Amino acid sequence: DAGVTQSPTHLIKTRGQQVTLRCSPKSGHDTVSWYQQALGQGPQFIFQYYEEEERQRGNFPDRFSGHQFPNYSSELNVNALLLGDSALYLCASSFIQGKNTGELFFGEGSRLTVL
């Protein structure tokens, strides 16, 4: 049973460019969340998708946007990249029935470097 898979694993962009990161949730999961983890820090919540809609959002600017597809996979898009966007981007999946107590399953992340 495949867990959460993310692509690409590593990428390098320059300031002002746009990036798209992809996530396939664990089999049977219907909810996807995205987190940003800067070096030496804990992950920070960006947003969560369920039924192809954004349901919760953290304190991130509109440059960060996402999408969920009918097969539950998801994309994270970041426009007008800044140096400070360099981080590990983590995707987590879960069941909607898990609500407030169900565990989140994380992928290994996409490491973005902005030069």
Added chain:
Amino acid sequence: DAKTTQPNSMESNEEEPVHLPCNHSTISGTDYIHWYRQLPSQGPEYVIHGLTSNVNNRMASLAIAEDRKSSTLILHRATLRDAAVYYCILRSRRSGGSNYKLTFGKGTLLTVNP
């Protein structure tokens, strides 16, 4: 979001028990206590969660103080594979909906000595 306080780092010896503390003095009645850990070069991994009573699973035990202002994650026999950053997180129950926002702090870096 209610905050948690954890020591920056702890050390343990292999095959000995480890007690990882967490303070959450501003916890509310609807907050669940979750623990995740992050091994090097991996995403976080769920360990355990609880509300009021102590909890046990195959990975660890969670001891929750009677006033819920603190909790302790217990690894009964530490192995080298348990070396990781351990995060104590309060997960609030959202009125009328689900809550998938986990607020991570910096966690406790656990070093296990052979």
